[in-house]
Amino acid sequence: MRFYNRAVDPRPVGVFDSGVGGLTVLHECLVTMPHEDFVYLGDHARLPYGPRPLDEIRGFAREIGAFLERLGVKLVVVACNTATSAALPQLQEELRVPVIGVIAPEAHAAVQATRNRRVGLMATEGTVAASRYAELVHALDAGIEFFPLACPELVPLIEADELDSERIDAAVRGYAAPLKRAGVDTVILGCTHYPLVQPTLQRVFGRSTTLVFSAVETAREVAETLAKKGFEQSPDREGDYRFLTTGDPASFRVMGKRFLQLPIREVEHVTLAELALA
């Protein structure tokens, strides 16, 4: 017997980052929403965003957001802490489709999880300086003691593929030490690269510390949002995913596999001129 289909929304979800870090967010989306289609754009031609002025990052994010909207996505995920800090409110004001960043979902999860209300943050220097995590954590619970820590060595080590090296172990232990001394029971991992060192983090912090990853919490927020808006695809199909880069497709594939942990087939090249088209 065939039943009538309920209304479905066939549009894909757009996800973007300056590079491959956002693929950890896409990974969680693909695992929790296997029935949805996704299109991922990596702005490799202009990476890294971190050292650039906020205005410039905002300009890049606006171009990419408008490009994804022209492609026809139903929701945009800013899978990048730097771009979320710099550009989320402006993207939300300019785009017609909803835009979800990586910071608010993590802040909410950390407030829910902490028992002793002492919360740490490990992130890049830019994310710590922008202090958006602190603002959102305190908007939800003004009584939380917040311990932000810039971890500048981690991203270069992770990108150099030193995942099981002594060096990354030592770096993680070094960064964890002051947070453990501060007595935090919950740590926000505020960088999309950090899921690649999750096993080391989990061993170093121990079972009594809750680790909150942007990838997991952002995927949960996307799934809840699609469900509540009635923007979901049919649950019995297998979705598709597709990659675009402003840089070199071949190196995206090589580097991306480690972050996505799922096959990366074709990667399409998008020129900066195509991105910038109104």
Add this chain to the structure above:
Amino acid sequence: MRFYNRAVDPRPVGVFDSGVGGLTVLHECLVTMPHEDFVYLGDHARLPYGPRPLDEIRGFAREIGAFLERLGVKLVVVACNTATSAALPQLQEELRVPVIGVIAPEAHAAVQATRNRRVGLMATEGTVAASRYAELVHALDAGIEFFPLACPELVPLIEADELDSERIDAAVRGYAAPLKRAGVDTVILGCTHYPLVQPTLQRVFGRSTTLVFSAVETAREVAETLAKKGFEQSPDREGDYRFLTTGDPASFRVMGKRFLQLPIREVEHVTLAELALA
């Protein structure tokens, strides 16, 4: 065969309001967390909070929060929009146990639900003037068009038990009209009294409008928070609930039944002097 019990947290959840409105929040808590114990305090001796200066409301809330903490609750729910607006951050800073208010859970739910990103708010004049809903909605989605509307007639009509009267129908239609003209697809019901007129609201706004109630969203936030913190009771027991009032227990029982929609047995009297004990 008996299995070993996992760790449970036997402490009750504390819920307070100036009067009986917060019982709609307790109702949702009792329905979604039947295994938890609750203690509800209504500050009837000093009701209504609405017209009082913010500093005075803050002082009352601090007394009640400290009293509930002394009783031994594991979490405090501020089941009152006025007290949440006036005192939530200070309570969170002062109490050791976590404190959840009624505003943030609703703001989050409304942002998730809206499809056209036009969101209305129906609330008392004080809540609209405090603009905490607008701040939290825009912290999550800066692109939402927000339409707050003060509805001063609704609480008196609901407290006068005019639930199926022509007057309440006319009042709801009158307030709904400008929000419908504004094209909102989601309305935050920012007052704990409004669940009592839910059927009328649902008919007047129609199926295409999502109504977000503080009682439902706050209970969900409490349940998620207890689960994530590992503060839950054993799921196979039936919890207990208990009432305290600074006012007259008999009139609490009469008025409260309509708001709780569950039996109210004994109501204990607490003097303001007992509340104020450090």
